[in-house]
Amino acid sequence: MSTTKKTDPKKQEKKAEGSQALQAVKGMPDILPKEEGWWKSFRAAGATVAELHDFHRIETPILEPAELFERGVGAATDIVEKQMYAFRTKGGERVALRPEGTAAVMRAYFEHHLGYFASPLKAFYEGPMFRYERPQAGRDRQFHQWGFEIVGDGDSVYDVEVMLATLAIFRELKFPAFTVKINSMGCKVCRASYREKLKNYYRAREKKLCKDCARRLDKNPFRLLDCEEEDCKALRGEAPIILDYLCQTCNAHFKSVLELVEENGIPYEPDPFLVRGLDYYNRTVFEVWGVGAPHALAGGGRYDYLGELIAGRAVPAVGAAIGMERSIAFLKSATPPVALSKERPRVFFTAVGDQAKRASLKRMEELRRAGVPVVEALGKRSLKGQLKVAGKLKVPLALIFGQKEMFEGSIIMRDMVTGAQETVLLDRLVEAVKQDLKKKS
């Protein structure tokens, strides 16, 4: 029996309140204010790229019919089978938190006849996705993706356009180094025949396979290609690769994609073992890897069959999604750290004395209405304390408003770098501040 513990007044107090501290749901992290800069930069880069490439925002709900993903992504895929947040609503509908964005875009495409408005449709989306997995670095249960989709055209130029848009975001963010892994998964016809070839190859060598591979040989033979076990790796060397089994049209498409990739100076490496975990992909598949990053930062490919799966109508389409958390983590880990766009200069407002403090809200509001970001620490009594905060925040210009100034109808402008001060009339404040900040930016 722990007597000290139970008589500890502090602990008893905590217990008495009966409030167990609540935590965020596992794998669903808070994104805190200190992260704002990174996310802002990412979104700004995305918006710029979207505009330059003529992609337009589409926002679909976080909740969709569970069936959308079962049909689209594939009921047998891990994403749907094991990782999907699916549940029934009070009304009995089976819905799911979206595990990815593409299927919903296609759903909207059919539902709103978006094909009539543009051919092809070029859309982008951004938002949280949900997968029930064991959290790990770079893998959360709620995470954010930025995606580009081009729906309605099967031309290989669009495969590459999607890659270019994706990479443009990375370039805009000044990513240190990245490379694109590319492969083709063929079409229904040639993929199926390759699958058989692959199965036959491995079945003949089944005894040498690791336990996992033996198990997934029938269900998902493509996966054997990226097994890390030594024996399996050795077998891979002799294994048939899909490129040798592509049908003529798939082969021509792939060749064309590679040529365009080359011509556009995209850093790439063909990877015959690249396979994607979603059923709807065909032909081009690719992943963007930050050099030295532990995971792919973005992934995508062509999905000409998705329309058929969810709406019974084949519409060629291609897309990619960027993992935002992963990309931001990679940016942070880059050495030297990537400098992001700097904030526009702000002004720090200090007030001394109750009357001045009361009057200062109005003054700050004037500045803000004129488009000047204003920072303050009015909760602190002393001017010293307030200026200390200004210094810490590296605000270039401080305003000092005390009793004296209030009665004079003036205010002091202090340059926080040089320490130079000048007194201006309140009537001229907005103008003077704007002018000064302009000089400083």
Add this chain to the structure above:
RNA sequence: GUGCCUAUGGUGUAAUGGUUAACACAGGAGUUUGUGGAACUCCUGAUACGGGUUCGAUUCCCGUUAGGCACCCCA
């Protein structure tokens, strides 16, 4: 979902089966009445949660929770 590892103030670390759990940074107050960055003083603040072993647990054991790593999978 499986296996392994981890858990001390806001952050980064220290220590111990036994007085009051230490240090740095951050935060707060102050060092002449209205002027930041330095220095100094003081203050706030922690053994994740729940059990067990023990005279005594922050330390040892178990469970839970969270995080990390690998698998699985993927952005």
